[in-house]
Structure formats: structure tokens, C-alpha cells
Amino acid sequence: MNSGKAWSIAKKDLRSELRSREGATTLVFLSLLILFVFRGILDPRLGARDPALVAGILWATFFFVGTVGVAGTYGRERDRGTLEGLVLAPGGAFAVYLGKLAATAALTVAVNSLSLLFLGVLFNYDFGGVIVLVWLVMLAGTLGFLSIGSVIAALVRGARSRDALITILLIPITLFSIVMPSVSATAALLGGSGTLTSNLYTMVPATVVFVALAYLLFPFVLEE
Amino acid sequence: MIETLEVTRQFGHRAALAGVTLSIPPRTIRLIVGPNGAGKTTLVRILATLTRPTGGTARIDGVDIAEDPEAVRPLIGVVLHESLLYPELTALENLEFCGSLYGVAGEARPREVLRLVGLLPRATDAVGTFSMGMRKRLSFARAILHRPKVLLLDEPLAGLDREGARMVAAFLRRQREEGMTILMTTHTLERDWALGDAVSVLHRGRTVLERTVSPEGLPSFLADVEARTQEG
Amino acid sequence: MKEGDRWGPMLSVAWLGAGLVHVALAFLWAPDPRSTSWADPIAFRIFFFHVPLAWSGYLAFGIVFAASIVFLRTRNARWDHLAVASAGVGVVLISLALVTGALWQEAETGEYWRWDDARLFTTFVLWLVYLAYVALRSTGEGGEGEARMAAIYGIVAFASVPISFFSVRLLPALHPPPGSREYMTPVFVAVLLVGVVVFTLLYLLLLRHRLALLKQALTLEEAKQSLEGA
Numbered sequence: 001m002n003s004g005k006a007w008s009i010a011k012k013d014l015r016s017e018l019r020s021r022e023g024a025t026t027l028v029f030l031s032l033l034i035l036f037v038f039r040g041i042l043d044p045r046l047g048a049r050d051p052a053l054v055a056g057i058l059w060a061t062f063f064f065v066g067t068v069g070v071a072g073t074y075g076r077e078r079d080r081g082t083l084e085g086l087v088l089a090p091g092g093a094f095a096v097y098l099g100k101l102a103a104t105a106a107l108t109v110a111v112n113s114l115s116l117l118f119l120g121v122l123f124n125y126d127f128g129g130v131i132v133l134v135w136l137v138m139l140a141g142t143l144g145f146l147s148i149g150s151v152i153a154a155l156v157r158g159a160r161s162r163d164a165l166i167t168i169l170l171i172p173i174t175l176f177s178i179v180m181p182s183v184s185a186t187a188a189l190l191g192g193s194g195t196l197t198s199n200l201y202t203m204v205p206a207t208v209v210f211v212a213l214a215y216l217l218f219p220f221v222l223e224e
Numbered sequence: 225m226i227e228t229l230e231v232t233r234q235f236g237h238r239a240a241l242a243g244v245t246l247s248i249p250p251r252t253i254r255l256i257v258g259p260n261g262a263g264k265t266t267l268v269r270i271l272a273t274l275t276r277p278t279g280g281t282a283r284i285d286g287v288d289i290a291e292d293p294e295a296v297r298p299l300i301g302v303v304l305h306e307s308l309l310y311p312e313l314t315a316l317e318n319l320e321f322c323g324s325l326y327g328v329a330g331e332a333r334p335r336e337v338l339r340l341v342g343l344l345p346r347a348t349d350a351v352g353t354f355s356m357g358m359r360k361r362l363s364f365a366r367a368i369l370h371r372p373k374v375l376l377l378d379e380p381l382a383g384l385d386r387e388g389a390r391m392v393a394a395f396l397r398r399q400r401e402e403g404m405t406i407l408m409t410t411h412t413l414e415r416d417w418a419l420g421d422a423v424s425v426l427h428r429g430r431t432v433l434e435r436t437v438s439p440e441g442l443p444s445f446l447a448d449v450e451a452r453t454q455e456g
Numbered sequence: 457m458k459e460g461d462r463w464g465p466m467l468s469v470a471w472l473g474a475g476l477v478h479v480a481l482a483f484l485w486a487p488d489p490r491s492t493s494w495a496d497p498i499a500f501r502i503f504f505f506h507v508p509l510a511w512s513g514y515l516a517f518g519i520v521f522a523a524s525i526v527f528l529r530t531r532n533a534r535w536d537h538l539a540v541a542s543a544g545v546g547v548v549l550i551s552l553a554l555v556t557g558a559l560w561q562e563a564e565t566g567e568y569w570r571w572d573d574a575r576l577f578t579t580f581v582l583w584l585v586y587l588a589y590v591a592l593r594s595t596g597e598g599g600e601g602e603a604r605m606a607a608i609y610g611i612v613a614f615a616s617v618p619i620s621f622f623s624v625r626l627l628p629a630l631h632p633p634p635g636s637r638e639y640m641t642p643v644f645v646a647v648l649l650v651g652v653v654v655f656t657l658l659y660l661l662l663l664r665h666r667l668a669l670l671k672q673a674l675t676l677e678e679a680k681q682s683l684e685g686a
Contacts, residue, residue, distance in 0.1 A: 008324040012310070019312040081306020084274055088308075089325035090297040151612065155605055159595045168591050172584035173613055176577075176620035202623040209619060217608050220528055224275060224601070235600035236533045237678045278531060 005091030009099025010106075013073070017107060023072045027065050027111040032118060034061045039122050051190035052183075054125060059141070059183045061115050063174075064167075066142060069108045070149040071166050073100055078157040083222070093219040101150050105143055112138050130189050133196070137189065140200065141182030144207035145174055151214050154221045177206040225250040225374060225405040226271065231280035232429075233266050240266040242429035243280070248407060248422075250373075253400055255420030256409040259453070263429040264409035265305070268378040271407065272302045284374055298326065301367030303377045307359050308366060311352030315343055315362055318351055319369060326370035337365040341395065357388045364395060368404075375399065377408040381416060393419050413449065417442065427453045464664065471657040478504070478654045481647045502560040508651035509553035510579050512659045516546025517582060519663075520589070521614035524607035536603040537674075539610060540593060541666035545659055547586040554583055578621045585613040 017023050038057045077083040086096045113135065119125060127134060152169050156162045181199035188196050226248040233241040241263045248254045258264050269275040271282060273293035282289045287296050302308075309318050319334035328334075338344045341361040351359065360380070367375060375396075381389045396406055396419065410416045417423060417437055423445070425433035432452045437445050482504040519542040527535035557576050558568045569576075593606055 004327075005325055008321060012313075012321045015317070016310055016312050080311070081304070082308050082310060084302075084304060084306065085308035085322070086325075087274060088272060088297060088300075088302055089322075090294060090327075091325065092294065148612065148616075152609070155608055156592070158601070159592075159597060159605070161595070165592065165595065169588045169609060169613075172581055172588050172620075173616040175584075176581055177616060177623045181623055202619075206619045206623065209615065213612055213615060217611065220604060220608055223604065224269075235531075235603070236674065237681070238599065276531075 003095070003098075005089060005095035006099035006102070009086065009096060010102040013100060013103030014106060017103070022076070023069060023107055024111065026072065027069050027107070028114060030068055031061055031065050031111055031115045034064055035115065035118050035122050051187045054119070054123070054190055055183045055187035057123075058115065058119060058138075058186060059179055061119075062112050062138065062142060062182075063145070063179055065111055065115065066108055066145045066149055067167050067170060068163070069111070070104055070146055070153040071163050073104045074150070074153045074157045075162065083157070084224075087222050093222045094215050096222065097150060097154075097214050097218045101146060104150065105146050108142055108146060109139060112142060127190075133189050134186055137182060137185045137196070140203055140207075141178055141185075144178040144182075144203050144210065145170075147207050147214065148173055148178075148210040151210070151217065151221060154218070158224070178203055225252075226254075226282075226284055226407060228271075228282040229280050231267070231270060231277045231282050233263075233270060233275065234278050239429050241270070241277070244426070244429070244431050246424055246431060246434075248405060250405045251400055251403055252421040253396060253406045253408065253419060255413075255416060255423045256407060256426055257411065257413045257423055257449070258409075258426035259411055262426040264411070264426055265378050266429075267426070268302075268304070268376050268407070268409060272300060272304075272376050273297060298370065299372055300374045300376055301370070301372035303360075303363045303367050303375070303380055305378055305382075307363050309351045309359060309362060312350060314348050314350055315354075316347040318362070319366060322366050322369055328370050333369060334365075337369055338362075340368075341365045342391075356383060357385075360384065360388070360392070364392070368399065373403075373405060375404055375406045375408075377406065379409055379411070381410060381412075389415075413446070417445075425449055425452065467657060467661050467664070471654065471661055474650065474654045474657060478647070478650045481650055500560070500563075502556050502563070504647055504651050506553060506556035506560055507648055508655035509549055509556060510575075511652050512655040513546050513550030513553050513579070513582060513586075515656065516542045516549060516659055516663075517586065517610075517614055517617075520546065520610045524610035527603060527607045528611075531600070533603065536607065537667060537670050539606065541663055541670055543586060543589050543593070543610075544666050545662040547583075547590055548662075549655070549659065550579065550583045550586055553579055574621060574625050577624050578617060581620045582617055585617065589613065 035057070038060070042053075074083070077086070087093070116127070116131070116135065116138070120127060149166075149170055152173070153166055156165050156169065159165055181203045185196050185199035185203075188199070226246060228244055228246045231241055231244045232239065244263070244267055246254070256264055256267065266275060270277050271284065271289065273289055273296055277290060284296050285299055287299070289296050308322075310321075313321070315338060316331065316334055319337065320331065323329065323334060335344065335347065338347050341364055343358060343361055343365065346354070346358070351362065354362065360383075364380075367377075377396075380396075381392055384392060396408070400406060408419075413423070418439075420437070422434065422436045424431050433448060435441075435445055435448075482501050520539045523535045523539040523542065526532075527539065557579065561576070562568045589606065589609060592609055593602065595602070597605075
């Protein structure tokens with residue numbers, strides 16, 4: 001495994017993103033859209049005082065942003081035919097996985113951070129001092145989600161209706177292992193029931209297992 | 225330099241390659257000829273370690289492709305139908321990125337290959353602004369950047385005008401002089417035959433003919449190709 | 457059925473026989489647990505079908521998982537066929553497991569679902585996995601590409617089920633289903649085991665049937681292609 005390869009790929013991805021802003025624009029708009037929908041359908045009187053509700057809205061947003069983000073990362077490479085170039089280069093498949101995971105995570109975490117801001121504004125919600133911990137949970141959950149999301153996105157990069165397919169494939173795998181614990185941890189931080197640590201105890205090992213699966217399977221994923 | 229023995233690529237009852245046997249000596253240009261669907265692209269992809277063969281063996285510079293693809297990759301430079309170039313990055317950035325993947329650091333070598341293909345003036349322009357001919361040339365630059373021993377080219381002359389094809393042919397001959405072994409596919413035998421030191425004909429996934437073609441031998445060769453590729 | 461097919465009839469007979477025994481046991485012999493906390497003594501018999509159904513649903517996807525691994529290593533299409541067939545049978549079994557589970561739950565507690573029942577919940581996750589797997593296979597790509605994609609997903613998804621299980625166990629407000637310890641009498645367990653055997657046999661029967669159908673479809677496809685002069 002070549003860490004130089006991973007690092008080069010991560011840098012290239014970020015540079016491409018900064019140059020074209022393709023991915024970021026889509027994701028920011030998506031985030032706003034989802035939050036608008038929630039704002040619209042929820043009774044204004046409910047407000048956003050309920051920690052479970054806020055946590056749920058946040059993570060629904062993070063889930064879809066993460067899915068679209070990772071779909072775009074591999075979708076674009078595949079559509080332009082450039083993914084072969086990464087496979088051809090020495091250094092192995094896992095380096096490709098890591099490099100792209102790093103770049104996608106950076107982009108997604110940035111957009112998710114904006115989502116926290118948007119939600120605060122749209123719902124008049126004040127996170128207070130706990131915002132840092134909420135952000136950290138978002139980080140952990142995003143990394144966990146993307147760790148296996150990358151594998152699935154890369155897997156179905158050539159299939160028909162791949163965007164819908166990615167969502168369908170990711171839900172059974174991540175909803176209960178990553179997303180629900182993240183929601184629960186966030187809700188706990190915002191004042192609801194449950195504990196932070198017990199949820200992290202499941203998310204972290206889950207992420208480790210996902211990365212291990214990626215290590216074993218990514219060479220097969222990149223085949224064609 | 226490139227040796228294959230009965231390489232196959234099939235799944236279930238469908239076969240893209242049914243038995244390809246080649247022996248390509250170093251410092252030569254080999255033309256792989258066949259109609260669309262004969263398996264030329266599949267063969268290039270297998271040799272490039274992008275697709276795995278389902279049977280047979282293939283070796284590049286003595287290294288078995290199926291057993292040790294990682295060892296083969298630094299030895300080969302590849303030009304495919306799809307350009308491996310990122311349109312939002314400049315020519316130089318594309319080459320520097322490629323270089324970083326192959327352990328070629330810095331700007332010097334990228335600039336050198338850009339000069340070789342006549343693209344140095346456009347080094348800092350985004351590849352998205354390039355014409356198709358320019359992208360092709362940049363693809364060649366990218367392929368030789370890490371000084372591979374073998375070039376695998378899938379229809380490198382496709383879509384080029386006369387002048388472009390002439391330039392590419394000259395470029396390939398120059399690479400051969402410098403020690404490169406080149407495998408290139410084409411479906412226009414009549415135009416490209418002179419470029420190859422030898423020609424292998426692919427029909428329905430099999431190598432059916434292999435010959436060194438001289439100008440005098442061309443008509444009979446073409447007739448043989450006709451005959452062999454009519455059979456079912 | 458082909459001439460040399462001895463297994464088919466034998467399996468069918470075995471299944472029928474065991475199935476009748478099982479039904480008889482479940483409805484006639486197993487005692488009414490009036491002494492325990494069961495609300496509805498008749499509905500509890502559903503349990504004898506729910507558990508084996510869930511078991512066979514898990515078995516089926518376990519086969520998908522194993523076949524996927526072997527396929528990735530050997531690239532032999534037969535293992536891919538096994539995975540497809542097993543998934544097809546399993547999705548039905550697991551759906552029935554969910555339905556019977558919900559029915560029983562409703563008779564017991566009045567609600568069709570309890571999110572805090574870890575086992576029922578995991579069956580639900582497996583059901584979602586099945587649906588996703590079937591969705592993946594219905595994109596119509598075919599060939600080695602689809603087989604490879606499905607194999608990788610089969611491995612990842614199966615591995616994620618225990619992860620999901622452990623995640624849910626740690627969620628708050630988790631308590632075991634009512635009377636989970638009290639009813640495990642030897643009689644009860646015996647009937648359950650018979651049920652497991654019955655439904656395993658059923659799974660095998662249906663699997664063979666699906667594999668045969670798949671083979672016929674492939675032969676047809678092959679014949680079509682050679683007629684078209686491909």
C-alpha cells in the first residue's frame with residue numbers, strides 16, 4: 001500500500017473540487033433543500049426544542065449529503081473515464097480508497113458544518129456550548145458513513161440509476177450501525193435521553209470493520 | 225517482451241476472448257487488427273491489468289500479469305479510448321499528478337514530455353480547452369512519462385486527421401528507436417499496416433494470423449485476412 | 457424432473473412428512489402456556505413458525521455470503537447462480553418471518569412492532585438487505601459485472617448485520633420480549649427444532665427449484681444467442 005499514492009489522489013481531488021466547485025455547489029444546495037423541506041412540513045409551533053427532532057433532521061440531511069457526495073466522487077471519475085488511470089498506477093486499490101475517502105470526507109464535513117449553521121438559522125435553534133461536541137459527533141458519523149459509502153459508490157459506479165441504487169444499498173448497512181447511533185448521540189448532547197459514549201462504542205468499531213472490508217474488497221470493487 | 229498463451233476472457237457462455245496467443249519481441253511495433261467486437265479492447269485491458277483474464281497466461285517482461293499485476297504496472301504506459309485526463313486541471317498539473325503516482329517528482333520530466341509532443345506552449349492551460357488531437361497528444365505524453373518499457377495503445381490513430389496520424393506514427397517510431405515495445409490496435413488495416421513490424425489478426429476473440437508484412441506482400445496478406453475472417 | 461433426479465422426490469417427501477409432524481406438534485402437542493405471561497395462548501403457536509422462518513431466512517443469506525466469497529475467488533458462474541437463487545428464496549422466507557413476527561407481536565402486546573426487540577429488529581435489517589440485494593440484481597446488467605457487484609455487496613451487507621445488531625442492543629430502553637426465559641421448556645425447544653428442520657428442508661427444496669429454473673433460463677438464452685449468430 002502506497003500512502004504517497006493516497007495523498008496525491010486526495011490532493012488532486014481537492015484541487016479539482018476547488019477548481020470546478022461542481023460537487024460543493026450541489027451538496028450545499030441539497031442541504032438547504034432538505035432543511036427547507038423539513039422547515040416547511042413541520043408545524044411551526046413544534047419549534048425545534050425537541051432534541052430528538054433536531055438530531056433527526058440533522059442526520060437526515062447529513063445522510064443524503066453524504067450519499068450524493070460520495071456518489072459524485074466516483075461517478076465523475078467513472079463518467080470521464082479517469083478512474084482507470086488511478087487503477088493503472090502502482091500502489092494498489094486501497095490507496096485509491098483512502099485518498100478519495102480523505103477528499104470526500106473533507107468536502108462532506110465542510111458542507112455538514114454549513115448545514116449546522118443553516119439549521120440554526122432556519123429553525124432558530126441555539127446549540128449553545130455543546131456545538132463543538134455535536135460537530136465532533138458529526139465528524140465521527142460522517143467518517144463512518146463514508147467509509148462504507150465509498151465502497152458502495154465505487155461498486156455501482158457503472159450501473160443504471162446509480163444514485164438511487166446507492167441510497168437503497170446504503171440504508172440497510174448504515175442506518176442502524178452508523179446513522180441511528182449518531183442521531184442518538186446527538187440527541188443526547190442536545191439534552192435528550194441516552195448517552196454519548198455507548199453510541200460511540202458502536203460507531204467506532206463499525207467504522208473499523210468497514211475500513212477492513214474496504215481493504216479486503218476494494219481491489220475487486222475497482223475491477224471492470 | 226509480451227507473451228500470451230491462449231488468453232481467454234469469458235463468463236458463462238459468452239466469450240470476449242477465446243484464445244489469444246502472441247509473442248512480441250522487444251523494440252518492435254505490433255499491430256493488432258480486427259473488426260469491432262473482435263476483442264481488441266479487451267486484450268489491451270487485460271495486458272494493462274485492468275481486466276482479469278479467465279484463462280491462459282500473459283507475461284510482460286517476464287512478469288506474469290495475473291499473478292503479480294502490481295509488478296507489471298510500472299512497466300507499462302497505456303492509452304485507451306477514454307482519456308485519462310482531468311479537464312479542469314492544466315496539462316502540467318495532469319502530468320505532475322500522474323508523475324506523483326509513478327514516483328516521478330517535479331516539473332522537469334512533465335515539461336520534457338510536453339515538449340516531445342509539442343504541447344509545451346499550452347502547459348498551463350486547462351485540458352478542458354484542448355482539442356481532441358491535443359488531448360490525444362497529451363495522453364501519449366502521459367503514457368511515456370514514467371519511462372515504461374511497454375506501450376499499450378487502443379486505437380491510437382482513431383479520429384485523427386492525416387497530419388495527426390502522421391505525427392503519431394513518427395512519435396511511435398521514435399519511441400521504438402529508444403527501446404520501447406509497442407502494441408497498438410486498429411481496425412483500419414489498409415491505412416496503418418506500414419506502422420507495424422508485424423501484424424496479428426484477431427477474429428472473434430482468437431488470434432488467427434500473424435505475419436510480418438512487406439509492401440510486396442501486402443495484397444496477399446489482405447487476401448488472407450479476408451479469407452480467415454469470413455469463416456465463422 | 458429429469459430421470460436421474462433422485463434427490464428431488466426424496467426431499468419433497470421428507471419435507472412433507474416432517475412438515476405434517478411439525479404442524480401436528482405445534483397445534484396439538486405443545487402445551488398451552490397458561491402458566492406463563494402469554495396473553496394469547498392460541499396466537500403463541502405462530503411462534504413455532506416464526507422462529508424457523510427467521511432461521512431459514514438467515515441460512516439463505518448465509519449461503520449468499522459464502523457463495524459470494526467463493527465466486528470472487530473462482531469466478532465460476534455457478535456460485536453466482538447459487539447466490540441469486542438463495543437470495544430469491546430467502547427474501548420470501550424472511551418476509552414471512554417478519555409477518556408472522558408482527559402478527560404474534562400484535563396478539564401478545566397489541567402493537568405490531570417493537571423497535572426495542574433486538575432479534576425482531578435484526579430480522580428487519582436482514583429483510584432490508586435482501587431487498588437491496590434484489591434491487592441490485594434487477595438493474596439488468598447481467599454478466600460478470602453484475603455478478604461481481606452483487607458478490608461484493610452480499611459480503612458487505614451480511615457482515616453489516618451483526619454490526620447493526622450490536623448497535624441496537626446498546627440503544628436505550630431495550631428490554632427483552634415478554635416471558636423470554638420462562639417458556640423455554642424442553643418440549644417447546646423440541647418443537648422448535650422440528651420446525652427448524654422442516655424449514656431448512658423447505659429452503660433446500662425451493663433452492664433446487666430456483667436453480668433448475670435459472671439453468672433453463674440460461675440454456676434458453678444461450679440457444680437464442682447462437683441462433684442469432686452471435
